[in-house]
Amino acid sequence: VSEQQAPDNDVVSRRRFLSRISLGLSALAAAVVSVPILAYLLSPLLRPAPQEWRDVGAVDSFRVGQTVEIAFDEPSPLPWAGQTAQTAAWLRRNSDTQFTAFAVNCTHLGCPVNWRADAELFMCPCHGGVYYADGTVAGGPPPQRLVTYDTQIVNGRVQLLTKPVSFGEA
């Protein structure tokens, strides 16, 4: 007969109970703590994306048939955003009353396309995407035409509707 007594069933079940309740409570506490942390970290996804009309200049300051770079403020940028509070776009005046605003992002991988006025092409410096003046693909890897912003003319001023950066229209 061994000197060490095997613990009886009561002790075993008590230990199992204590172990389980301790682990369970700890897991619960961890879950409770992580709710506010996760919500805080994911807040940019939970907040609806605000869209705002931005004034980008007088209609008369753009010549018909020309494409120029414009810059506008993002909706509600953070106070420390500095230069990144702004976003650029290419604005083309198609006719007296019609404008097209192109996103600068190449639909391939998002690099900024350059308007080459003499060649009448947008060229991307990253992987060689090329687009015609109307934003359709002229060459290179881009899967689709340049993304556009909505524009409107109010009291002789051109306005652009901001939107989240995207790399193609769905």
Place this chain on the structure above:
Amino acid sequence: MKAVIGWLDDRLGLTTVFKPLIEHPVPQTGWDYTIGSATLIAFAVQVVTGVALAFTYVPTPDHAYESLQFITDTAVLGSVVRGVHYWGATAMVLLVSAHAAQVFLIGAFKFPREVNWLSGTLLLLFTFGMAFTGQLLRWNQDAYWAVVVGAAQAARAPLIGDWLTGILFAGQSVGGATLTRFYATHVFMIPAIIFGLLGLHLYLVVRHGVSEPPVAGVPVDRVTYRQRYERLLHHHGVPFWPDAGWKDVVFALAVGTIVLLLAIRFPPDLGEKADPTMLLTYPRPDWYFLWYFALLALIPPQIEDAFIILFPLLLGLLFVILPFVAPTGERSPRRRPWAIGVVVIFAVSVAALLGAGYRSPWSPDLKASHLPASVTSGLSGSALQGSQLFETRGCLNCHTIAGQGGQRGPDLTQVGARLGPNELTWRILNGGRNMPAYGTTLSPAELSALADFLGGLR
């Protein structure tokens, strides 16, 4: 003094715990076994220099770049501290990659060290995570567009693409919230994960012992391996410190010296400050991602969507399943020629892609503006006008003539010998393959002038 040392020894357990640990017997190994420990030292250097940089760096878009300018130009020896952090990052990426390649080559991932390999895989992954987040903190044009290019790849993911983009941007676009998140990720989150994984990795090295140099014809067998390893240690083992450790010290010192010299001799560039409205820029990632950047330019567009998502996942999957696919058997690279093949093919591919990335022949040369005088000097009339159109209408951005111009399209130095006037006109009008069609933007007179100019190039 002796009493103090004795007290410390007793309370800390130096001779009872620490001494046996660093003097534990290890197989006699060569210089290739010092790569892993050098990676560890490089990490320590990154932590120390990183903490030093954080004393000054301001992680907000309006001042990050200026604070780095201050560190680089004004702070006492700041450029050296930043230089060591920069070149140390290069050292870490190289060392961790070389360590993975070496462990793969000598089959050290096999039984019983599968989890060593898996933890090492994660350490490799997070080292690249540090490299990506680190280059962003420079907050120059390259950094800004690297976030955008990263987000554009994430956006290709099915279903969760927009969600991932939102996470990377921390909002609608790169802005005030983006940099602070990458900063916290770079200085807190990933380092904490790396510390944890390193602890596990080192614990496992001690638990299973460092793998013995492989011998051809002596395969790993689950039943006999541990016994054989113990016997090897018993007969041929040497204490890790100092018999094996001195090599680690020498190699780590050599790496450290190179990093320091590079930091002094080639202090890293800051580039231009991030500005989303300055669009004339050539965004390029740091070299550790440039090869992938090149790959994305060269793969056929048809497979691109699948490639961008599946390539990283498949690469990760291969790393994870490796120790389970080949847990036993021969370790020696002499008996595993395919292992040598994989490493050589991978290294050559990355080197070739890096070279392509630096040349970027697929990008239009947006700065090309003039044909060489040797081409234009003898021209007159229509051909002269054609040569001017060639410069201004964007042809020169993609085509080289006599060494000047872009490399996107074919070299046209002798195009007149290949194509007749009608073929030239047809090509310019309709474009083709990757060439835009100029039918709507050139007048008939301009078109014939261009054809005259190009037809004369022989």
